Amino acid sequence: MDKVAVLIPCYNESKTVKKVVEDFRKALPEAAVYVYDNNSTDGTGDLAREVGAIVRHEYQQGKGNVIRRMFREIDAEVYVMVDGDDTYPAEAAPEMVRKVLEGQSDMVVGDRLSSTYYTENKRPFHNFGNSFVKNCINRFFDTNIQDIMTGYRAFSYQFVKTFPVLSHGFEIETEMSIHAADKHMQVDHVIIDYRDRPAGSVSKLNTYSDGFKVLTRILSLYKNYKxxxxxxxxxxxxxxxxxxxxxxxxxxxxxxxxxxxxxxxxxxxxxxxxxxxxxxxxxxxxxxxxxxxxxxxxxxxxxxxxxxxxxxxxxxxxx
The missing domain is CATH 1.10.287 (Helix Hairpins)
Incomplete structure (x- = not known):
C-alpha cells in the first residue's frame, strides 16, 4: 500500500504532463505518481513514463471511467487527484495530504473559486457554470463546498473504497461532492492559485454539452439522494x-x-x-x-x- 498516491487522469496532455509529474514528484517525494492514459494519441503515456510516473491505461473513454479504474486498482493511505493540464499548483498538495492524515478529512477540495479562477479562466460560461453548480448543490444538499467542479482533490482510503463511481465523464466531480455531502463525510478546503492552460494545451471540456450533463446529473442525484x-x-x-x-x-x-x-x-x-x-x-x-x-x-x-x-x-x- 502506498503512503500517498498521486492520480493523474490524462487524455492527450503531451504539452503539460511531464511538468505535472515532475512538480508533484518534487512536492511529494514520498508519493507514487500514477498517470492513467485514456486512449491518448499524442504520446502522453510515454512522456509521463520518461519522468518517473507509473503509467497505466483505461480504454473506456471518459474521465469517470478513468477514476473508477484508479480507485479500484490502487491502495493508499492518501490519494491526491489532479488533472494533467498544469492548471493546479503542486505546492498545495502537502497541505491537502496533511489534512487527510492529521485532520481526518475524507475529502479535501482544492478551491479555485476563492482565489484566481475568475481572472485566470478565459471562458466566461465556465465561470458562470461553476458558480451556478456550486450554488445549486449547496442549496439542494445543505452543504458549503466552495468549489464543486475542481479537478484537484485529496481523499482518504475510506472515501475512495466506498465511493460508487456511476458517471462516465466530467460530471464525476459533481458526483463526488454530492456523495460527500449526503454521507456527512468531512470535507475541508485548501485555497489554491489556479492558472489557465498554457499555450498549445486544449481543454477537452465542452461548455454546453458537458454543462448539460452536469445539470442533468445534479437533478438525477437529487432524486436519488433526496x-x-x-x-x-x-x-x-x-x-x-x-x-x-x-x-x-x-x-x-x-x-x-x-x-x-x-x-x-x-x-x-x-x-x-x-x-x-x-x-x-x-x-x-x-x-x-x-x-x-x-x-x-x-x-x-x-x-x-x-x-x-x-x-x-x-x-x-x-x-
Missing amino acids: PLGFFSLLAEILTALGVAFLIPILTEYWATGLVPRFPTLIVCGFVLIAALQSLFAGLVLQSMEQKNKQDFEMQLIAAHEAYKNLQKDEKEQEQ
Missing part, C-alpha cells in the same frame, strides 16, 4: 396545475349548477391523483434511502477494517 424533496416538489407542481384548472370549473358549477367541461374535470382528477401518488412514492423511497445510509455506515466500518489490515500487513513485511 427522494422525498424531489417527489414532494413534483407533487406540488401537479397539485398547482390541477387546482388551477379545477377552480374555473367549480366556480361555474357553483354559479350555474352545470359542468360543461367534463374532459377538463377528468384530467384534473387524474393530475391530482398523480400528485398524491408522487407524494407517497417520495415517502417510500425516503425510507429506502435511510436504509441505504445505514448500510453505507457498515461499509465504512468494513473499509476501515480493510485499511487497518493493509497497514498491519505492510508493517509485517517491513519487519
Whole structure:
C-alpha cells in the first residue's frame, strides 16, 4: 500500500504532463505518481513514463471511467487527484495530504473559486457554470463546498473504497461532492492559485454539452439522494396545475349548477391523483434511502477494517 498516491487522469496532455509529474514528484517525494492514459494519441503515456510516473491505461473513454479504474486498482493511505493540464499548483498538495492524515478529512477540495479562477479562466460560461453548480448543490444538499467542479482533490482510503463511481465523464466531480455531502463525510478546503492552460494545451471540456450533463446529473442525484424533496416538489407542481384548472370549473358549477367541461374535470382528477401518488412514492423511497445510509455506515466500518489490515500487513513485511 502506498503512503500517498498521486492520480493523474490524462487524455492527450503531451504539452503539460511531464511538468505535472515532475512538480508533484518534487512536492511529494514520498508519493507514487500514477498517470492513467485514456486512449491518448499524442504520446502522453510515454512522456509521463520518461519522468518517473507509473503509467497505466483505461480504454473506456471518459474521465469517470478513468477514476473508477484508479480507485479500484490502487491502495493508499492518501490519494491526491489532479488533472494533467498544469492548471493546479503542486505546492498545495502537502497541505491537502496533511489534512487527510492529521485532520481526518475524507475529502479535501482544492478551491479555485476563492482565489484566481475568475481572472485566470478565459471562458466566461465556465465561470458562470461553476458558480451556478456550486450554488445549486449547496442549496439542494445543505452543504458549503466552495468549489464543486475542481479537478484537484485529496481523499482518504475510506472515501475512495466506498465511493460508487456511476458517471462516465466530467460530471464525476459533481458526483463526488454530492456523495460527500449526503454521507456527512468531512470535507475541508485548501485555497489554491489556479492558472489557465498554457499555450498549445486544449481543454477537452465542452461548455454546453458537458454543462448539460452536469445539470442533468445534479437533478438525477437529487432524486436519488433526496427522494422525498424531489417527489414532494413534483407533487406540488401537479397539485398547482390541477387546482388551477379545477377552480374555473367549480366556480361555474357553483354559479350555474352545470359542468360543461367534463374532459377538463377528468384530467384534473387524474393530475391530482398523480400528485398524491408522487407524494407517497417520495415517502417510500425516503425510507429506502435511510436504509441505504445505514448500510453505507457498515461499509465504512468494513473499509476501515480493510485499511487497518493493509497497514498491519505492510508493517509485517517491513519487519
